[in-house]
Amino acid sequence: MEVKDVANNISEVLFTEEQLYARLDELAAEIDAEYEGKEPPVLVGILRGSVPVTYELAKRLKTNVRFDWVAISSYQDSMTSTGKFLIEKDITLNLQGKNVIVVDDIYDTGDTLLWMKGRIKDAGATNVDLFALLEKPEVHKHSFKPKYVGFEVPNKFVVGFGLDFRQQYRHLRAICVLSPHVYEQ
Ligand code: IMP
Ligand code: MG
Numbered sequence: 001m002e003v004k005d006v007a008n009n010i011s012e013v014l015f016t017e018e019q020l021y022a023r024l025d026e027l028a029a030e031i032d033a034e035y036e037g038k039e040p041p042v043l044v045g046i047l048r049g050s051v052p053v054t055y056e057l058a059k060r061l062k063t064n065v066r067f068d069w070v071a072i073s074s075y076q077d078s079m080t081s082t083g084k085f086l087i088e089k090d091i092t093l094n095l096q097g098k099n100v101i102v103v104d105d106i107y108d109t110g111d112t113l114l115w116m117k118g119r120i121k122d123a124g125a126t127n128v129d130l131f132a133l134l135e136k137p138e139v140h141k142h143s144f145k146p147k148y149v150g151f152e153v154p155n156k157f158v159v160g161f162g163l164d165f166r167q168q169y170r171h172l173r174a175i176c177v178l179s180p181h182v183y184e185q
Contacts, residue, residue, distance in 0.1 A: 002172075003173070006172065008176065011179040014158060014173075014175045017173040024056050024060055024150070029060075029122050032062045032063050035115065041055065041063070041101045042067070043057075043100075044068045045067070045068075046069075046071050047088075049104065049163055052161050053161065068091050070091055072086065091120070091138075094124075095134040096127050099108075100129070101130070101148070102117060105162045106132060107146055109142075110144065113144075130147055130148070131145045131147070133148050139174075158178065165183065172177045
C-alpha cells in the first residue's frame with residue numbers, strides 16, 4: 001500500500017521505503033561483522049509488527065541465521081502498553097546455549113523488549129541482543145538501550161512497515177504519522 005492510498009489518514013511521512021532499506025543495509029552489515037566467525041544467531045521476531053523488518057533485515061544478512069516467532073499480547077487498548085503480557089504463540093526452537101536477536105518494530109515504553117529479553121534468557125539463551133526498527137526516546141520507562149536501532153521517532157502514533165492501528169496500515173510501504181482524526185473519533 002502506498003502513502004497516496006491512505007493520504008487522508010496520514011499527517012506526515014517519516015521514512016520512505018528507500019530510507020528504511022538503506023538503514024537496514026547498514027544494520028545488516030553491523031550484524032554480519034559482529035557474527036563473523038561465530039555461531040549465527042537466532043532471530044526471534046515479535047508477531048505481528050516485526051514481520052516486515054525481520055524479513056527485510058534477514059534478506060540483507062550474509063550470516064546464516066535461524067528464525068523463530070513469538071506472539072504476545074499485552075493487556076492494552078490499541079495505543080498504549082501496560083507491561084503485562086500473555087503468550088499467544090511461544091518459542092518453537094530450542095534456544096539453549098544460543099545467541100538470540102529479538103526483533104521488534106518499535107521500542108516505545110520498552111516493556112515489550114525487556115519482557116522478551118527475560119523470556120529468552122529463561123529459555124536458556126547464552127546471549128540476547130535487542131533490535132528495534134524505531135525508538136521513541138521520549139516515552140521510555142526503562143534505561144536499557146537496544147544494541148540495534150533503526151531510527152528515532154517523535155512521540156506520535158506511527159504506522160506502516162509492520163506497525164498498525166487496529167490491525168490496519170501494516171502493509172503501508174513508508175513509516176508515517178497517523179492523523180489524530182483517525183483515533184480521536
Ligand atoms: P512498548 O512495550 O511500550 O515498548 O511497546 C511496544 C509495542 O507497542 C510495539 O511492539 C507496538 O506494537 C506498539 N506500539 C508502540 N508505539 C506504537 C506506534 O506509534 N504505532 C504502532 N504501534 C505502536
Ligand atoms: Mg508490537
